[in-house]
Amino acid sequence: MKNVDDLIASAAELAERGLSKGEIADELNVSRETASWLVERSGSTGYEEPDQPDAETTGASGPHDIHVDWSAVGRDSTRLTQIGRAMADLLLKEGEEVDLTIGIEKAGAPLATVVASELDTDLGSYAPAKHQWEEGDIEELGGSFSRNFAQIRDRECYVVDDTITSGTTMRETVESIREEGGDPVACVVIVDKQGIDEIEGVPVYSLIDVVRVGEE
């Protein structure tokens, strides 16, 4: 994906396939407001949701969001390994007792595999609630830890994902780890679009922070 026209075309295609704005936001790694704006710009007649974006939020020139395309890393195992090593390096300051790294599916899983290898920990995998959502209230759903990977109880762990957009997924994962009896010690992502230091008391590290300039 190279520019905003490609994003608009992708948003249109997803809308025509019947995806909601929230699902399009997840697919394209942009905020919900941006997804709405992209679909509107495309003129797609696909799925329509009742709540439209606030004109003040989006403005005539579009919403204030950044689309992160890290596929140049994701499609190449050598680059992915190098980025994963850099993420592991960020975690070195945190936690001497950590023996578990949890990746958030899907994109966080291969990165977590590299981090776990680098830091010599076990590997866990978490599927966020939104991945199980089909219809109805997502609040009633929980995420899940894969039984094919390490168990969580009574273990300190790192949490790995590719991006933080709103922070919802990372927050949910931290809460789920605690509910499962684990102790999240630090989170790491490639890009943090919120530029946050911590989530639910857990430090967040990122290779790249997005800092918005000239906004309230």
Ligand SMILES: O=P(O)(O)OC[C@H]1O[C@H](OP(=O)(O)OP(=O)(O)O)[C@H](O)[C@@H]1O
């Ligand atoms: O901070 P948030 O607003 O929660 O957004 C960030 C999440 O969204 C993406 O997941 P997504 O389900 O879109 O894609 P993936 O399954 O390919 O990882 C990304 O990988 C993060 O997990």
